């Protein structure tokens with residue numbers, strides 16, 4: 001079974017023509033896949049569907065061949081926390097908490113060792129060049145830093161499904177390379193990585209490209 005699959009996926013926000021209709025795709029363990037397409041085409045929506053955050057109008061999302069949309073919300077939340085790392089387009093950090101606490105938030109639903117998680121968070125922050133911002137509030141960091149902090153949060157739990165929405169949109173080429181390297185590292189460890197992007201350099205470094 002592919003790690004993640006969309007099977008006849010159809011979605012509409014309200015009455016009218018579906019934004020996504022009968023979409024099928026498979027994402028294997030070990031690959032980094034770019035999803036491209038014109039603005040407004042439904043790329044972010046598709047990522048929310050794959051991330052089990054939106055319920056499809058019809059069709060299914062399968063994780064290791066198993067459909068999860070029928071499950072109780074708590075089951076889906078548990079699955080998401082254990083296996084998914086999601087990078088929102090606007091970073092979506094909690095402005096009332098520090099950068100470090102934002103990153104650690106992704107571990108709240110896992111039984112983990114807080115001290116080990118904190119050490120790992122610091123290593124990730126250093127790697128992404130935001131190590132000095134651990135105690136800042138998200139309102140005090142730049143857009144590019146917020147994006148890299150969101151990446152740390154998504155990657156902290158070693159998710160085997162990484163879904164990233166324009167993760168390099170605010171980054172310079174060097175920082176983008178660090179991000180892409182991290183995605184390939186996750187894939188080499190058995191994850192599947194799906195990246196919505198407009199960045200040609202990023203598309204170039206993905207294993208394949210799905211155009212919507």
Ligand code: ADP
Pocket residue numbers: 013014019037038039040041042043044045046
């Ligand atoms: P893309 O990521 O390709 O730019 P989106 O998935 O963000 O596309 O949006 C696709 C379309 O769906 C857009 O026309 C957008 O306005 C619409 N849309 C997005 N979110 C909502 C929502 N919550 N309610 C209604 N329409 C939405």
Ligand code: ADP
Pocket residue numbers: 139140141142143144145170172
């Ligand atoms: P980046 O490459 O991360 O986007 P910038 O050139 O935008 O960096 O920002 C440079 C520095 O200015 C950052 O280290 C950040 O701390 C600070 N900075 C940028 N934007 C803001 C902001 N909106 N509020 C506070 N500090 C900011």
